Every structure is written in C-alpha cells, then in structure tokens.
Amino acid sequence: MAIAKTDIGPPDFRQMLPPVITKNYGSWKYHENLKPGVLKHVAESGDAIYTVRVAGSRLVSIDFIRDIADIADKYCGGHLRFTSRHNIEFLVSDAAMVEPLIDELKQKGYLIGGTNNAISNVVHTQGWVHCHSAATDASGIVKSVMDELVPYFTSESLPAKLRISLACCLNMCGAVHCSDLAIVGIHRKPPKVDHERLGKMCEIPTVIASCPTAAIRPNPKEKSVTINEDRCMYCGNCFSVCPALPIADALNDGVAIFVGGKVSNARTAPMFSRLAIPYLPNTPPRWPEVVSAVKNIVEVYAKNAHKGERMGEWIERISWERFFELTGIPFTDKHIDDFTHATTTFRTTPTFKW
Amino acid sequence: MAIAKTDIGPPDFRQMLPPVITKNYGSWKYHENLKPGVLKHVAESGDAIYTVRVAGSRLVSIDFIRDIADIADKYCGGHLRFTSRHNIEFLVSDAAMVEPLIDELKQKGYLIGGTNNAISNVVHTQGWVHCHSAATDASGIVKSVMDELVPYFTSESLPAKLRISLACCLNMCGAVHCSDLAIVGIHRKPPKVDHERLGKMCEIPTVIASCPTAAIRPNPKEKSVTINEDRCMYCGNCFSVCPALPIADALNDGVAIFVGGKVSNARTAPMFSRLAIPYLPNTPPRWPEVVSAVKNIVEVYAKNAHKGERMGEWIERISWERFFELTGIPFTDKHIDDFTHATTTFRTTPTFKW
Amino acid sequence: MALRDFGGQELEIDEDGFIQDPGQWNQTVATVLAQDEEVPELTDEHWKVVNMIREYYLKFGIAPMVRKVCKDTGKDLKQIYALFPSGPAKGACKIAGLPKPTGCV
Amino acid sequence: MALRDFGGQELEIDEDGFIQDPGQWNQTVATVLAQDEEVPELTDEHWKVVNMIREYYLKFGIAPMVRKVCKDTGKDLKQIYALFPSGPAKGACKIAGLPKPTGCV
Amino acid sequence: MEESKTPLLDQLESGPWPSFVKEMKRAAKKSPMAKDALGQLELSYTEKRVHWKHGGIVGVRGYGGGVIGRYSDAPEQFPEVRDFHTMRVNQPSGWFYNTASLRTLCDIWEKYGSGLTNFHGSTGDVILLGTVTPNLQPAFDALSEAGFDLGGSGSALRTPSACVGPARCEYACIDTLDICNDFTQTFQNELHRPMWPYKFKIKVSGCPNDCVASIARSDMPIIGTWRDTLRIDQAEVKHYANSDLNIRGAVVAKCPTKALSYDATKMELSVQPEECIRCMHCINMMPKAIRPGVEKGATILIGGKAPIVKGAYLSWVLIPFIKMEPPYQELKDLLAKMWDWWDENGKTRERIGELIDRLGMGAFLKAVELKPVSQMVFRPRSNPYYFWSPDEIN
Amino acid sequence: MEESKTPLLDQLESGPWPSFVKEMKRAAKKSPMAKDALGQLELSYTEKRVHWKHGGIVGVRGYGGGVIGRYSDAPEQFPEVRDFHTMRVNQPSGWFYNTASLRTLCDIWEKYGSGLTNFHGSTGDVILLGTVTPNLQPAFDALSEAGFDLGGSGSALRTPSACVGPARCEYACIDTLDICNDFTQTFQNELHRPMWPYKFKIKVSGCPNDCVASIARSDMPIIGTWRDTLRIDQAEVKHYANSDLNIRGAVVAKCPTKALSYDATKMELSVQPEECIRCMHCINMMPKAIRPGVEKGATILIGGKAPIVKGAYLSWVLIPFIKMEPPYQELKDLLAKMWDWWDENGKTRERIGELIDRLGMGAFLKAVELKPVSQMVFRPRSNPYYFWSPDEIN
Ligand code: SRM
Ligand code: SRM
Ligand code: SRM
Ligand code: SRM
Ligand code: SF4
Ligand code: SF4
Ligand code: SF4
Ligand code: SF4
Ligand code: SF4
Ligand code: SF4
Ligand code: SF4
Ligand code: SF4
DSSP, X not given: OOOOSOOOOSOOGGGGSOHHHHHHTTOEEEEEEEETTEEEEEETTSOEEEEEEEXXXXXXXXXXXXXXXXXXXXXXXXXXXXXXXXXXXXXXXXXXXXXHHHHHXXXXXXXXXXXXXXXXXXXXXXXXXXXXXXXXXXXXXXXXXXXXXXXXHHSOOSSSOBOEEEESSTTOTTOGGGOSEXXXXXXXXXXXXXXXXXXXXXXXXXXXXXXXXXXEEEEGGGTEEEEOTTTOOOOOHHHHHOTTXXXXXXXXXXXXXXXXXXXXXXXXXXXXXXXXXXXXXXXXXXXXHHHHHHHHHHHHHHHHSOTTOOHHHHHHHHOHHHHHHHHTOOOOGGGSOOSTTGXXXXXXXXXXXX | OOOOSOXXXXXXXXXXXXXXXXXXXXXXXXXXXXXXXXXXXXXXXXXXEEEEEEOOOSEEEHHHHHHHHHHHHHHSTTEEEEOTTSOEEEEESOXXXXXXXXHHHHHTTOOBOXXXXXXXXXXXOOGGGTOTTOSSOSHHHHHHHHHHHHHXXXXXXSSSOBOEEEESSTXXXXXXXXXXXXXXXXXXXXXXXXXXXXXXXXXXXXXXXXXXXXOXXXXXXXXXXXXXXXXXXXXXXXXXXXXXXXXXXXXTOEEEEEEOOXXXXXSSOOBOOEEEEEEEEOOTXXXXXXXXXXXXXXXXXXXXXXXXXXXXXXXXXXXXXXXXXXXXXXXXXXXXXXXXXXXXXXXXXXXXXO | OEEEEETTEEEEEOTTOOBSOGGGOOHHHHHHHHHHTTOSSOOHHHHHHXXXXXXXXXXXXXXXXXXXXXXXXXXXXXXXXXXXXXHIIIIIIHHTTOOOOOSOO | OXXXXXXXXXXXXXXXXXXXXXXXXXXXXXXXXXXXXXXXXXXXXXXXXXXXXXXXXXXXXXXXXXXXXXXXXXXXXXXXXXXXXXXXXXIIIHHTTOOOOOSOO | OOOOSOHHHHTTSOSSSOOHHHHHHHHHHHOHHHHHHHHHHHHHHHHTSOOBOSOOXXXXXXXXXXXXXXXXXXXXXXXXXXXXXXXEEOOOGGGEEEHHHHHHHHHHHHHHSOSEEEEOOTTSOEEEEOOOHHHHHHHHHHHHHTTOOBOOOSSSBOOOEEOSGGGTOTTOSSOHHHHHHHHHHHTHHHHHSOOSSSOBOEEEESSTTOTTOHHHHOSEEEEEEEXXXXXXXXXXXXXXXXXXXXXXXXIGGGOTTOOEEEETTTTEEEEOGGGOOOOSHHHHHOTTTEEOOSSEEXXXXXXXXXXXXXXXXXXXXXXXXXXXXXXXXXXXXXXXXXXXXXXXXXXXXXXXXXXXXXXXXXXXXXXXXXXXXXXXXXXXXXXXXXXXXXXXXO | OXXXXXXXXXXXXXXXXXXXXXXXXXXXXXXXXXXHHHHHHHHHHHHTSXXXXXXXXXXXXXXXXXXXXOBBSOTTTOGXXXXXXXXXXXXXXXXXXXXXXXXXXXXHHHHHSOSEEEEOOTTSOEEEEEEOHHHHHHHHHHHHHTTXXXXXXXXXXXXXXXXXXXXXXXXXXXXXHHHHXXXXXXXXXXXXXXXXXXXXXXXXXXSTTOTTOHHHHOSEEEEXXXXXXXXXXXXXXXXXXXXXXXXXXXXXXXXXTOOEEEETTTTEEXXXXXXXXXOSHHHHHOTTTEEOOSSEEEEEEEXXXXXXXXXXXXXXXXXXXXXXXXXXXXXXXXXXHHHHHHHHHOXXXXXXXXXXXXXXXHHHHHHTTOOOOGGGBSSOOSSOOOOOOGGGOO
C-alpha cells in the first residue's frame, strides 16, 4: 500500500499575503490606531495597509468562514488573517474600502475592536465541546463573560490592554497562566480509582509518576494504585494518563479565577497570574457568578489603575493585600501557596499594607 | 546528690542600666550622630546619653574585659554594653566625659567608629579556634580584611551601611546569608566515608536524611553508607551528624564570597546575599586573595552606588550582569542556581543589560 | 465494550481496537491486530519490534520510549514507520497488546 | 581511643565515655556507665527508659526523639532529668549504649 | 411548533458577542455529526459534566500524530458522535490566508467532517472539529492534495507559530514568518512522528512585545530584539511633544531602567544606550519617533510550559543574542543537541524545562555546549550549594 | 632570643584592627590551656586545616545543654586542650553590663577556664572559651552563685536576644529588653533541656530596622511596629529643609510606596497613612521630625534560619500586628501551640520553618489556630494546586 503524500508542511505564507504586504515586507515604518479595531500601518515606501479587526468566536462553522471569505473578497482582494487571539483581521489595501467594509461589518453584526487598551478576544479551549478532560465548558463562559464586557472590546477605555483567557482544566491549554485575568476549570475531589480497569488499561509506574504531590502509591493487591486523598489537589494529571481514574464530578467541579499575569516585556518582565477566587460553581448556561466576579475585577481595575498600567503592574504597585480589599474578594487558606516554591511567596518583611 | 541551683536565667538587665537610662527608659526622643562612632540620644525629659562605640575583636581575654571595665568605671559610672555586631559601647551620662573618654581610647589604640554609613564590625564565628566543622579560620580573615578596611570603620563615607559577616562553614553561624558582603568557608570535595567507624558511631537513617541533595544511600554490605559523589556539593551536613564522614581537605577548602544581602526593612525588604566569588584559597595568615577581593567589591560599590543605597539595592538597580562587569568578577556555571528554587532565579524575559 | 474474535478467542476491545486486557495477548491476537494497522504480514523484523515492546512492558510496566525502541531494535524512526505505517504507539504497541497509550496527544 | 573495663569486658570508649560499639552493650555496661552519670543505682524506672531507648535504636537505627521517650515511658521531661541528671542524651542514651548524639549543640 | 431540544444552549444565542451556538446550529443544519455534537453539549449543560471519553488513538498513515481521537460516552443517544475526532491542520505562518485556500478547507471539511472548526486552536493549528475514523485518511489525502498538512500532537514537535512580524509590524526585528515556516518545514519528521519524552513547542515573536506569548506558551521562544541602540527621530519627538502625550510621565518615567531623559525645552529625548534593556515600552508609546536599533537578531529562551506537572514555567534566557539569518543553521544545530539530551535523559511526560530543573541548568549547558553568561539569570544563587568538577580541584 | 613558636599568627598582631592574637597571647601568659590553644591554632595555620575533633557531649547536672564539648585531635602535642569545652553564658538582655558583673565573669573564668572569651557569640551568649571536663560543674556552680546561668544549645530554645530598644533608642515600639528577659525566664526549661526536633531561636527588634537581624537569624522574630500613622513634626521638617538634607531626593523619592509628599514652598511633609508600610526609611532619615505612630505593637514572624538543610529562610509574617504587653500571654500560648505541633510532626534536625515548608503553611495555621490573612504573603499562589477540606465540598 502506497504511503500518502506526507510531510509537505503548511502552505507557504508568501502565497497568502496581499500584494501591498509582499511589496513592503519588512519595511513598515509606523502605525496609527485610527479608531478601536482599525489600524493603519505605513511603510517606508509610503504605502499603507489598513486592518479592521473583528471578534471571532473561534468555534465557527465552515459557513462562517465562507461568509468572511466573501467579505474579504469584496473589500480585501481576497486577503485576511487571524490573530494570535483568534480575532479576524481584514487586510485592506485600498483606503477607500475601509469605511464601506466597516459599514457592512457593523450592519451584519460583527464586532469591531480589540485593539490597544481594550479587552481583546478571550483565548480559550475546548471545554465540553470536545475534550474529555474538561472541568467546565469553555465557549459558554466566554460568550457569557464577553456579552457583558463587549463595551471594553469595542472601545479602548481601559488603563491598558486586558487579556482574558480561559482553560477548562489545569492542563491550561489556553496557557492562561500569564493572563491579566484567567478563568480555569477545576476539580475539587480526588479521582475515583477503578481498580478493575486500572491494572489493565494503565501503566502503573506512569500513573504514579504523574502525580505532582506524590499522592499515588502502588496497590499490588489490587494490581492497581491507591490515592492518598489528603495529598491530592485534584489536578487531574493522573486521569490524563489513565482513564480508570475519572475525576469529573458535577457537584464539585467549577471555576477558579487568577489575575495579574502578563507576557509582554514592556516596562516589567512577564508575570504569572495569581489566585484571586479559588472556586465558583458551574452554572450553565450563563455562569452568572463567574460573569459578575470577572466584571467586578475589571471594573475595580478600570477605576483604580494608573493609565498605562497592566492588571499585574497595578496590583504589584498597590499590593495584593490592597487588591483583595478593593475587590472585596476574601483571602483564604487557598491563596497561600503550598506547592514547590511556596516559601518564595511568603512575606519576609514586616512591611505591608492594611 | 543535690541538684545545683538551676534555671535562674540571666541577670535582669535592669540592674545593668546606667541611671540616665533607667530614668528615661522608653522615652527617647531623637538621636544625633556627633561624629563617627559617637552618638547622642536625647530623651523627652531633655536628658542625654552619649555613646562611644569601639571596635571589638570579639575573641578577647578576660584581661581585655577588665581593661574596658576600668575605662567604663572611669568615664561611664561603670556602665557599658556590647552591640549586636560585637562592638563595645561606652555609655556616657556626663557630656563632659565624652571627649576625655575619646582621648583615652584613641591614645590606647582603640578604634572608634562603626556608626551610620560605615563598615561596622564583622560578625563572625569560631573557625579553627574552636569549631570542628571549620573550612577556614574566622578571626584571622576578619583581622586581615579589617586591617585593610579600617578607614571605612572610622569614617562614614560609604553610600550606606555595609555589613560584612563571616562564617567558617556552610552552617553559617554568623547568619551571613543576609549580609551586604559575606565571607563563607567552603569545602570542595565530598566527605570520605570511614566505613569501619560509621556503622558504630553514627545513626545511618540520620546520615541519609541529612543530605540536602539525597546523595547518600545506605550501604548494607558495609553496614555503612555510600555517597554519590556527583550529587555531593560538600555542604558538610552529613559530617555534622556523623564524625565518620570527615570532609575537611587542606588542599581544597577555602572561601566563597556572597554579596547584596540585607535585613533591615528600610526602603526594601530583607534580601539574601548572592554568590559573587565561588572560591578563593585558604592562604593564612593574611588571606591576601580574600582581602583584595573584598576590597575591590567595596570600592566598586563605594564609587558607583547612589547615596543611601545598600549594596543589594545598588546591584538590583544596576543589574547583576552589570555588577559582574564592574567588579571584573567572572560569571561561571557556579553562579547559576541548581538547588530547590533555582528556576525562580532564571531570567524569564529577553530584557537585560550587556 | 465491544467483543472481537481473535482466531476463536473472544476478547474485549475498545473503540480504537486495542485489546482491553494485556494479559490475554498472544501471537494470534497480534496477527489479527496487525491487519487493522496495515501490516498484512508480521515478518521477523516486525516481531523484533513487537517482542521488544512486549518484553519491556512486562518488565517495567510501561511502554518503552520511542528512542529506546529504536536503540534496542537497531532501527530508526523511519524504518519503524515503514514497518508500522500507523507508528510505534498506535501500530506497534497495539499489536504488542499493550494498554492504549494515553496522555499527551 | 581509650579502653575501659566493664566488669571484666574491655571496651573502647571515647573521650566522653560513650562506648564505641553499640553492639557490645549489655546490662553490666549500663550499670558501670550509670555511675559516671550520677545514677548510683539503675532502678526499674531507669530501666524502663533505658530499655525503651535501646529497643527503639535497635529497631529504627536512630535514637528516639525526646517527645517519644516521654510518651512511651509515660514520664515528663522533669522526671527524666530526675532519673538521669545529665539528661536523656548524655545520660540515658549513654547508659543505653547508643552512639554519641551529634549535630546540633 | 416543535419544542427546542437545546433550551439551555439557546440562551447563548442572544447577546452581542458572536455566538458559538449559532455556529453549531448552522453546522447542524447540514451535518448530523454537528447536530449530535450540539445535542451532547446540551446534555453536558444539563448535567454539568463532560460526555467525552478519555483519549482515543487514531491517525493517518505514516504519521504518529495530528489527529485527536475522541468518542462519546453516550453513543446510543448520540450515535453520530460515537467517533468525533479532531484533525489539526498546520496553519500558514502568521495565520495569513487567501480566500481560495480557506474555501478549499471548508469544502474538504464539508465533505469529510462535521463542518465545525476552530480558527484557530491554542497552539495555532486550524482545528477541524469532529469526524469519524473512516474519514480520517480520505480527509488527510484531500488536505495534502490541496497543499495542507497536519500539525503536531503527542510527544512531538508541535506546530510552531509566529506573530504577524515583518508582514505588518514595524517592530519586527526578525523574519518571524520565515523562521516559523522554515523550522516547520525542516522538522516535518519531528512534527509528525512523536518520539520524545513529551511535547516541544516553538513560537516566534518579532520583538519583546511577544504577541504570540511565546515566553509562556512555548518550550523554545524565539524573540526578536536588537544589540545596539534604539533610534530616535527628534523631529517626531517634537510632534509627540505637541500632541497630548505626556512624554515625561507616560514614557520617560515608566522606563524600567531610567535610561531615558527628556529635555522639555528642546523637546528632545535621549537614551543612555547601555542602560536600555529593550523592553519596548518607549517604542510602543511613540512608534513614529522611536524604533529598534539596526543590529537585529533574537534572544532564544528555553523551558516555558503550562502547570502540569511541576508547575508552570516562563521560559529562561538561553542565548542572549543571535543573528537570525536563513537557514538558521546554528539554532537548528542547537535544537538537535537539546532534543538529543532531552530524549536521552527525560522521563516520559517530562518537558525539557522540567528536565533542566531536575538535572540543573549547568548540566544542560554543558551538554548543549553553551557558555554560562550572567544574562541567563535575574540574579545568582543565594544558596552555597554548588558543584566542582574533578578538573577544577586538587 | 627564643624563636617564636607562632610565626604565622604573629603576623596578625600588627595592623590597626584589634588583634585576637594579642588577646590569645595575653591569656596564654596566665593559662596553659590558652597557650596550647594558641599553639594548636598555629598548627592549623600551617596545615590549613582544623584540629578539633567532632562533637563532644559534656554538660552540667540537670541541664541538657549550655556546654559545647570539644577535644583536640592532637592531644599529645597540645595536652592542655585535650578537652577544651565552651560554656555559653546567657547575656543580660541588650548586652548591658555593669563593670562589677563583668569582673565577676572574668574572675570565674580565670579560675576555671582558659581566660579566653567571646563577647559575644553569634546567638548572643557570652562565650567562655575552653575548659576541661572536671571544671564544668564547678564553673557552673560559681556562675549561678553569681547570678548567671547558661544559655541554650542543642535541640532546645536558644538564648533569646534583643536590640537595645527602649533603653537607648527612640524608635523602639516595644520593650525589647523586657520581652527578651521575660521570655527567657518563662522558658528556662525549654532552654536548658533540649527536647525538640532541633533548635529554636527568638530575637526581638524594637522596630523594622531590625538591629538584631531577627528576620534572618531567628525562628521567631518579634519586630516592633505600629498600627496607625507615623507622626510628623512640621517644625522639625523645616529645620531639615534648611539643613543640607535633600528631602525630596533622599527621603520622599525613596519611600517604597510613594506615601510621602513634600511641599517645598511650605516646607511641609505629609504622608498618606494607608500607603505607608512602616519601612522606617523616612524616620531614619529625619529622626527629629518623624516618628512611629502611637498604637504600638509587634509583627510576629516565623521560620528564619541558616542554609542547612533545605536552604536559608527569611522569616515569614505570621501575625501582622499584636500588642506586646506583659506577661505577653497570647504570644506565649501561641508559642506553646507551635512547639507542640513542631515537636509532634518534625523530623530530627528539622527547623520549624522547614516543617512548615514541608507540610504547608495552611496546615500549620490550622494547627496553631491562626486565620490566613493577605499580609502573610507577598502575593498569592500562581499554581492552581490547592486543597479542599471535606466540609467545603459536596
Ligand atoms: C495582531 C497581533 C499579532 C498577531 O500576530 O496576531 C498583535 C498586533 C499588535 N500588537 Fe500585540 N498583537 C497581538 C497579540 C499580543 C499579545 C498576545 C496575547 O494577547 O495573547 C501580547 C502579549 C500580551 C500580554 O502581555 O499579556 C501583545 C502585546 C503587545 C504590546 C505590549 C503591551 C503592554 O504594554 O504590555 C504591544 C505594545 C502596545 O500595545 O503598545 C503590542 C502592540 C501591537 C501592535 C501595535 C504592533 C504593531 O505595531 O503593529 C499591533 C496592533 C496592536 C493592537 O491590537 O492594538 N502588542 N500583543 C495580536 C493581536 C491579538 C488580538 O487579536 O488581540
Ligand atoms: C547598636 C545597635 C543595636 C544593638 O542593640 O546593638 C544599633 C543601633 C542603631 N541602629 Fe541599627 N544597630 C545595630 C545593628 C543593626 C543591624 C544588625 C546587623 O548589622 O547585624 C542592622 C541591620 C543591617 C542590615 O540591614 O543588614 C541595623 C540596621 C539599622 C538601620 C537600617 C539601615 C538601612 O538603611 O538599611 C538603621 C537606620 C539608619 O541607619 O539610618 C539603624 C539605626 C540605628 C540607630 C540610629 C537607632 C537609634 O536611633 O539609636 C542606632 C545607631 C546606629 C548607628 O550605628 O549609627 N540600624 N542595625 C547595633 C549596632 C551594631 C554595630 O555594632 O554596628
Ligand atoms: C486543541 C487545544 C485546545 C484548543 O481548544 O485550542 C488543546 C487540546 C488538548 N490539550 Fe492542550 N491543547 C491546545 C493547546 C495547548 C496549549 C497552548 C499552546 O500550545 O500555546 C498548552 C499550554 C502550553 C504548553 O504546552 O505548556 C497546552 C497544554 C496541554 C497540557 C499540559 C502540558 C504541560 O506540560 O503542562 C496537556 C496535558 C497532556 O499533554 O496530557 C494538554 C492536553 C490536551 C488534550 C490532548 C487533552 C489530553 O489530556 O489528552 C486536549 C485535547 C482536546 C480535544 O479533545 O480537542 N494540553 N495545550 C490546543 C491545541 C490546538 C492546536 O493544535 O492549535
Ligand atoms: C558559637 C557559635 C558561633 C560563634 O562563634 O559565635 C556557634 C557555633 C556552632 N554552631 Fe552555630 N553557632 C552560633 C550561632 C549560630 C547562628 C547565629 C544566630 O544564632 O544568630 C546560626 C544561624 C542562625 C540559625 O540558627 O539558623 C547558627 C547556625 C548553626 C547551624 C545551622 C542551623 C541551620 O538550621 O541551618 C549549625 C549546624 C547544626 O546545628 O548542626 C550550627 C552548629 C554549630 C556548632 C555547634 C557546630 C556543630 O556542627 O556542632 C558550632 C560549635 C562551635 C564551637 O565549637 O564553638 N550552627 N549558629 C554561635 C553561638 C554562640 C552563642 O550562643 O551566642
Ligand atoms: S484545558 Fe484541559 S479540558 Fe480544556 S482543552 Fe485543554 S486539556 Fe482539554
Ligand atoms: S488528581 Fe492530581 S494530585 Fe490527585 S492523585 Fe491525581 S495526579 Fe495526584
Ligand atoms: S560556621 Fe561552621 S565552622 Fe564556623 S562556628 Fe559555625 S559550625 Fe563551626
Ligand atoms: S557533604 Fe552534604 S551534599 Fe555531600 S554527602 Fe554530605 S550531606 Fe550530602
Ligand atoms: S511581537 Fe513585536 S513584531 Fe511581532 S506583532 Fe507584536 S509588536 Fe509586532
Ligand atoms: S526600550 Fe524600554 S528600557 Fe529601553 S529606553 Fe525604552 S523604555 Fe527604557
Ligand atoms: S531595631 Fe529599631 S528600636 Fe531596635 S535599636 Fe534598631 S532602630 Fe532602635
Ligand atoms: S516609613 Fe517607609 S513607607 Fe512609611 S512613609 Fe516613611 S518611607 Fe514611606
């Protein structure tokens, strides 16, 4: 049997570029932010390209892709791109096309925005739509949260960029660990061991090694493993390597919120997001608790941060103790780290705020 | 047999205070730094006490103590104290006695100073004088270093306080781990296992548990232990718990230098000292390599730091990469942490200085 | 869980066709599974790989890492794919009767 | 290393009088060592402590922690010092023939 | 009127943000798979739990990855999603498309799959969401016929991605798109045939703004930067001075190293070159007046990853500065050495960063033959626990 | 002329810094022990290695500690230091002495010891350096007759120490000397009879300047502070303004939280009370104009220690603010709970900080019945790995 055509790799991006980009590739001089969602990049040659950025829901049908292709054909000579946060960018070479494009997009209900000091699209993951590992849904929460935060997408009114991400389990496929605001699906009960299946379906040494807290011991009698429930913090990694350790639990699964991460190097080095709210329940379809918690944090930030300050920069300036006070979020034992580098987060000075 | 008089505790300090202190206890209002080594504290009552601080070598004979007692009798109504850095403080209640005291001290060769932006006494430990664990001597290095740095003791010319400490082994009895400049005795070869004695003299489980890097395994055949030499970083802790693991090695023992620690909370939180020079040889009686290395660091600091900046504050401002450049100290694999929290010291940003 | 006939022996298999109890594996099972993985005939070269994987699993309780398979059988990855078009995990491990690889996909 | 006579048996002791080979300990040794530690007579109460320490050492290879000694013998620290004026480490452990406690002093 | 079968999800059709439920319904009109996917999602919304089974190992001929196997745990209720595998299609660098190629993808997925997609997955691939086992090979054949290939999955190189870079960004210090494309092409074998202890990700950002979050989301970030001094156009500074930008407060005062100074009377901005750490802040604030230097290249970092198992890492500086010119051989050689060391020493499911953490940065540097430099660390160690090799002692 | 027996050490007699060799020689004149100690030290200088044997366990009746046993490994050559034990004598709080008591100590040590001392040891004791086993008990008896007692050693409470505090420092927010003395007296049993997994140190500083380095050098630092607002005397501010102090540059600009503002025309300094973190900087710079608030107390921290075994720790905030009034019962009760938990759970040679690190701050707080507050941490955890207790879940 013939091996199919393999290893051709992706199409060369050069085939995909609009002519003005091909011409001015690597020779852009500056850009202007014409209005929310609309950028103008000017090349050394004097040429310009206009970008109109539109919110994507990421989980889309092929018909949606055809829709935007139609629009791109009409205004962009058939060229568009997606951003690293899953927005759609219409690339307009002809200045005269910009406003008509915007009009048509608006008329069709597309949201234009996400640039500069906005909340851009929420990087997120599969959730109940496709992943076996999900402790919560992804798309549903994103939709619910963003329905509420749309004004921050279509304007640039925040002190700085605010990047929200969501991951439906601790694997954190959204790499939410460095987001201004991160929503993470969590479990709260140890996996149940299905002794019967475990020995057959799973590699016991791998299962044991998978546990970050060494909570799993061999159980030779059952040809299985035993979980020390006191040491389990429900990361689900053992389940990742072994289907016989189901951890999902409708009554206890839910969502945690982390804040203050960033990845850019502007002013301050990248930072991890840190625990703000240890648990909120799963309340589909619209997760009102999550929505209002996120809104609260965003609004307190919007009101209090200095201009130009990212969430984490603001919190580090005012102090975390003040953050908890301003947001009214209770500080609990959960917030105090007890993982590997815990001691590096403990306060080693009698100086702090009340 | 009668049990002796026990558990009486130390003498009550109240018996030891000069009358002016007893009277103004807890009611001091402010102080002035009259000149290097001379302080004036003024009480709410208007009373004042003068302190004349004198360098102590710490390792002193009883005759020395009697000498200073004589001086205290003459000028201080029989009152004196020692500082937390082992200096001697003559406590003068009568303003008229200050200058005569200073004259007598100078005439007898005592060094007056150590206040304010000075190098004060070097906190140090036993060394070869009394401890079995020492990788270097303590008093000898201190004497050699301070002979060179005396001008910084008797003046207040540095950008800020500079606290030097010395510990003769990694047990760090001087608690040098938060000093502006720390001198630490180190070994560089794994202990030799004396199998014959080990099983009898030492608790094997304790020996195994003592090793920070888990380099020690049981060796049941020898009723002893085996050291994985690749994992040993010569901390000597196994020797602390087991005499049958001698680690001292005249050819390889020596001194390391750490910099940038502090414990006060002024401006910045306390900081650990960090590795500057991984190894300098033991060269008694005057350790010229250590002396000149210390002098170099002090002088580069004195020249470059802003006024009011402690060593660590200065380095954190200019960056460690710049510190190595300015001091000419080579950066090596030793400087890159590989202990427990190593990753927290790795640079997680492409921003740095050249 | 579906049942499948392996030359007379009825064994449980999962959706991907992996046998559910590695203890029930034998050469016939291997031969049958090989068909699914586009290996019409298990040659000596195939067996070398299958046996190595099987033995490693029985000894250590885990599937060998790919580098190990290559080293121990003296084959490079290309040759492994030539023998097992669906690759070492889906192809060779399945034929060797190991539990289904999990995790990182 | 000095030698010392323990009722006929010559044993090595160190400067502090600890016997060098815990394997050579016996009741006579204990009785002799007790003299040094100002325990003129080993009563049942003394033996309770000595035996507990000895057994713990033989079982775990380490001296029991003081809290453990107190718990298992039902005595508080004061009572231990009353029995062994030089304390559990220098007194009781020595009499029980353990290796000399090290480290933290 | 028929009662809705998805009353919960229906509530997510309203509201201004684009609705994935609408999209699923659109697909459901044409595809029974999509319909059952919607139905099963409603079940999850009702029961508050996932209804997919663990894992699944399916694929296409000659590849060890690129497909995520997925089976319903309620196949009786939703037979069309009994199998519902995902195909990861390697995106063109920078996520640039012409509409023709997009339409081709849609047509293929209309024929072989559910009609549901993610544009894009978190790693960067086009996610073709949901099809049955027998369709995998034909779908793949059609894709490769159309010039597309699968992306990475499993313990392999994952699909690299890159920011828009020189295609549309004046800040780009390296050709992110070419690098991404070139590395992807060079390492097709590593991408398609998992053979390592675990996954390995490469992401390329044109400058320290790091618009693909490479430092957090990839094992080896390549981040554009410069070696010399940033360039200031004083004429443009004056324009900014006359605008409503507060140069002193918003730019100079926020420079992390106080490298900038501003003369308000002359309206001149100056930089102390050796103090600038190339954070991008001033450039971001005054893109018309300030730009990177001319000696351009990249900082290479190593070790970034999500929390599982040892906790999340941000990547660590490995090469402070390297020129990035095709064919990027120096970096490719380094990659080979790194992979070799990792593959030789790593445990199953141990990312390279975790291995470096376990065996020590020193051991790693020695293995890949890089010299320790102070730029690799924020600060040196504070503990006194370091090693000497036999050749260093007496 | 006789040739010197200590040619190396002799070189340390010259130079301006006080010479310990001179001191040893002074003692050697009277004491053969001191003479042999000097001789053996010369041997160490020659051979570059220590000549003391490991450990030694000697003591006085009724105590488990207070004496450090020490034996020479060259007793034939230096018979007088065959035994050369150290006695640790508990200093009076704040190291205050009258000359009479100093002379008493000297006389006792002249009679029973080598005449060598350390004023003081690193923990704070008077170190009486070197005597023989038979002299220990008589020396102790003489000391206690004179009102002195031994300090701590071994797995016990170590001799507490305190900064000069209210005796001579206007910054003192607590009575460091009384606290030190009171705790020492209360815990005599814990100090003299080792019973814990390892040592435990208490140090008391009157304010956040921490002049006894308590945060680095003790398991439980007690650091004076205040709960309200610092007090500013504007008249004195004006004096400083007219001096050569640069109030804006040296004081205001260096306030870590930018809590201060200075009006140069009015020569007035003001503070935003809720922003001040009580770092002491401005007070240190302007002691006549600024002073701590009036609601005084202490911050209690926990866990500080030197590097062995798990690496050095700086202590961690445990109680952000507590009033410190005799008999300090609340804190003593807390100490009892902490020691109990540590003693119950600690391994041999595990400091309390290491145990907290191993079992988690949460477990510790629960055991000692303290509520978690945000002041305990610089920042919350970044990993998602936290525990739920059965009563918190369904
Ligand atoms: C299109 C996109 C790159 C791509 O290849 O897709 C992009 C494009 C630009 N980024 Fe970005 N960034 C893009 C994702 C990011 C990310 C990644 C992310 O969010 O996951 C980051 C890191 C965010 C973080 O730190 O967490 C990012 C951090 C920045 C920054 C740094 C901002 C800061 O102060 O921290 C700048 C500079 C600025 O905004 O002034 C920047 C600036 C820009 C500029 C102005 C660059 C230029 O001159 O063209 C572009 C327009 C920005 C705008 O939205 O106003 N871009 N940018 C990405 C758009 C995502 C979206 O749809 O919203
Ligand atoms: C006497 C002594 C306390 C005692 O009980 O013995 C003491 C006394 C004073 N200290 Fe201190 N400090 C003493 C050890 C310390 C220590 C501990 C140490 O060095 O091991 C520290 C922490 C050092 C560190 O951070 O590493 C210390 C950090 C301070 C500071 C903070 C300085 C800073 O900016 O970081 C001040 C404030 C200042 O100097 O402006 C201070 C201020 C003072 C004042 C001015 C307080 C006062 O108003 O009386 C006293 C005179 C200081 C001087 O020397 O100029 N004292 N001081 C100690 C003298 C030691 C010596 O002989 O040199
Ligand atoms: C599809 C995708 C999420 C999405 O909706 O976009 C995804 C989906 C899965 N990821 Fe992921 N990961 C995806 C990007 C990521 C990212 C983000 C990135 O690459 O920038 C991360 C964080 C970065 C990193 O790699 O550290 C990520 C970190 C993980 C992890 C944790 C790895 C770690 O070392 O911490 C796992 C767990 C595992 O490997 O078993 C994981 C595992 C998984 C699995 C395979 C579930 C599993 O345990 O087997 C998910 C399959 C879902 C499904 O059924 O469709 N996924 N995963 C992303 C890939 C799409 C694409 O190819 O474009
Ligand atoms: C005498 C003294 C040094 C000095 O010259 O001043 C000293 C001397 C010894 N210390 Fe210490 N330590 C002394 C203060 C300290 C300090 C400083 C402090 O208390 O402020 C520390 C660091 C703070 C701390 O406790 O963490 C200290 C941390 C150690 C350690 C490491 C403990 C750790 O947890 O990291 C050891 C090792 C051990 O306990 O086995 C140690 C062990 C020792 C031993 C007993 C050696 C041993 O391994 O058995 C030393 C006996 C020396 C001798 O023969 O005279 N000594 N030791 C200090 C006590 C004098 C006094 O009572 O005033
Ligand atoms: S975050 Fe977890 S649940 Fe969500 S897609 Fe990734 S692995 Fe699946
Ligand atoms: S869920 Fe995580 S912590 Fe719990 S047993 Fe499994 S791997 Fe360990
Ligand atoms: S630092 Fe080490 S060698 Fe020095 S006194 Fe302490 S334990 Fe002894
Ligand atoms: S010296 Fe330290 S690292 Fe080496 S074996 Fe002994 S305890 Fe372990
Ligand atoms: S990372 Fe830099 S070069 Fe790339 S898009 Fe962002 S700003 Fe432009
Ligand atoms: S790039 Fe950053 S560090 Fe450099 S001058 Fe601009 S703001 Fe300062
Ligand atoms: S710690 Fe504070 S109170 Fe104590 S002496 Fe130092 S400055 Fe004064
Ligand atoms: S004490 Fe410190 S934090 Fe408070 S106002 Fe003064 S300088 Fe600022």
